[in-house]
Structure formats: structure tokens, C-alpha cells
Amino acid sequence: QVQLVESGGGLVQAGGSLRLSCAASGRTFSSYGMGWFRQAPGKEREFVTGISPGGSLTNYADSVKGRFTISRDNAKNTAYLQMNSLKPADTAIYYCAANKFNWSPDKQLYTYWGQGTQVTVSS
DSSP states (O other), rough: OOEEEEEOOOEETTOOOOOEEEESSSGGGGGGGGEEEOTTTOOOEEEEEEOOTTTSSSETTTTTTTEEEEEEETTTEEEEEEEESGGGGGEEEEEEEESSSSOSSSSOOOOEOOOOEEEEEOO
């Protein structure tokens, strides 16, 4: 069992930055691929970025490539999402999720989810 808790969301102006954290419980965090997803009002939950269990492989949605960076610290059981050059279109609830095998853009493959943190970008 893995419990995930996101933090770091908030209100920011366009062009600003935020850093989200995802703290995981349990001693097996380093064996899970991690993903960040987001869901805007009235839209499907979409893949943002993922990272392999060891942290060496990452992947990004085209909409955030070059602006967002995913990372993880397995010693601290925490994954991060650094978001720069934020746009109003980035406004959404951001969720972290754990995949027992590796990261994936398919949200159906993730076993554990956090409760989400709201990110609002004003124009």
C-alpha cells in the first residue's frame, strides 16, 4: 500500500513558477514509476509527465515540454514537479500517481493516487 500526498499548489500569475511535491508513504517508493496528471474543469484527466523508478527516464506531454521538470528523491520518498513559465491553460487540479512497474501516459495503469492539489494561473 502506498499513500500519496501532494502539496505546493496555489495561485500564480502567468509566467510564474510553482513546485509541486508528492510525498509517499511506505518503503517501496523507489520501485514505483511515478506520474503527474492534471484535470481541468469539464475535461478528462490528462498525462503531464512521468519518471522511472530510478529517476533516469522521464517523459513529458508536448504541452509542458521545456517548461515542466519532473524529479524524484527516493531517499525522501518524494516526487517533484517544477513548473515554470506557467500559462492560464495550465490551470487544473494536479495529481501524482504511482505505477507498480514504470511510468506510463495511461492513467489506467496507475494503482495509487494522491488527493490532488489545485494550481490556478491568472492572466
